[in-house]
Amino acid sequence: MQIKTVRDILDAEVLCGEEYLDQEVSSACGADLMSDVLAFVKDQGILLTGLLNLQVVRTAEMMDMKCIVIVRGKTPDEKLVDFADSRSIVMLRTPYSMYTACGRLYNDGLVGVE
Amino acid sequence: MEKIHLQYNVDGDDLTLAGEASSDVRRVLRQLGFDAETIRRAAICMYEGEINMVIHAYGGVIDVYIDPDSIEIIMADTGPGIADVEKAWQEGYTTASQTARDLGFGAGMGLPNMKRYSDFIDIETELGKGTTVKMIIKINS
Numbered sequence: 556m557q558i559k560t561v562r563d564i565l566d567a568e569v570l571c572g573e574e575y576l577d578q579e580v581s582s583a584c585g586a587d588l589m590s591d592v593l594a595f596v597k598d599q600g601i602l603l604t605g606l607l608n609l610q611v612v613r614t615a616e617m618m619d620m621k622c623i624v625i626v627r628g629k630t631p632d633e634k635l636v637d638f639a640d641s642r643s644i645v646m647l648r649t650p651y652s653m654y655t656a657c658g659r660l661y662n663d664g665l666v667g668v669e
Numbered sequence: 670m671e672k673i674h675l676q677y678n679v680d681g682d683d684l685t686l687a688g689e690a691s692s693d694v695r696r697v698l699r700q701l702g703f704d705a706e707t708i709r710r711a712a713i714c715m716y717e718g719e720i721n722m723v724i725h726a727y728g729g730v731i732d733v734y735i736d737p738d739s740i741e742i743i744m745a746d747t748g749p750g751i752a753d754v755e756k757a758w759q760e761g762y763t764t765a766s767q768t769a770r771d772l773g774f775g776a777g778m779g780l781p782n783m784k785r786y787s788d789f790i791d792i793e794t795e796l797g798k799g800t801t802v803k804m805i806i807k808i809n810s
């Protein structure tokens with residue numbers, strides 16, 4: 556699935572990384588615990604999270620993730636968006652809650668990795 | 670390829686900076702053309718260790734030695750040390766502060782992760798003196 560399809564499914568706003576929306580992702584993960592992401596993520600290209608701090612971007616960077624989705628319409632500050640941008644990571648903001656956002660993506664074929 | 674030595678000072682006061690060193694090593698490994706899986710293993714190990722140096726100690730020094738068949742990471746802090754290393758290895762054991770938890774850390778998964786993704790790991794620690802974690806990641810071939 557292309558990241559722009561993820562954007563559409565989540566009615567999301569693109570905060571940065573507009574130029575990477577054509578990239579393909581095949582699975583996603585939702586987490587607010589960064590150590591869990593570091594422990595269990597395999598090839599998930601997308602991280603859905605409610606956390607807004609630089610370590611979220613760092614974690615995604617270490618895991619080669621392509622896109623971070625901020626759930627529940629929270630607004631990250633400019634510094635965070637710039638940081639994601641500098642790492643060539645797409646940042647999306649969706650109005651949906653974590654549960655709903657994950658459910659919508661899963662329903663449309665973006666699975667998890669167990 | 671000659672053995673490459675990289676050294677980083679990790680600032681113990683600024684949580685937002687934690688991960689800078691790991692990010693730089695990841696960049697160097699990519700430039701050197703290592704495979705993605707090796708880079709990811711090294712990045713996870715070092716990042717977990719770097720976060721620990723900041724959230725549990727007061728920062729310190731990281732030495733990284735890269736040669737064609739292995740990456741060695743030595744992380745030395747002058748923090749409080751670990752009282753019970755046996756416990757520290759267990760999944761879920763944590764003494765992380767609320768500040769660290771708010772950032773998404775403190776699941777007690779860091780050391781188990783480092784063990785899982787490295788080929789060798791050793792901790793030397795002394796209460797009141799500090800902790801040194803040494804890890805070796807062999808290159809996938």
Ligand SMILES: Nc1ncnc2c1ncn2[C@@H]1O[C@H](COP(=O)(O)OP(=O)(O)OP(=O)(O)O)[C@@H](O)[C@H]1O
Pocket residue numbers: 590717721722725726746748749750751757758762763764765773774775776777778779780781800
């Ligand atoms: N460098 C260190 N100095 C002092 N104590 C440490 C250090 N590294 C780890 N510890 C101790 O070992 C415990 C377990 O570490 P570990 O990295 O596994 O989990 P954590 O850091 O608490 O949480 P997580 O890594 O999941 O975010 C820590 O909570 C802390 O008590």
Ligand SMILES: [Mg+2]
Pocket residue numbers: 717720721774775778779780
């Ligand atoms: Mg840790």
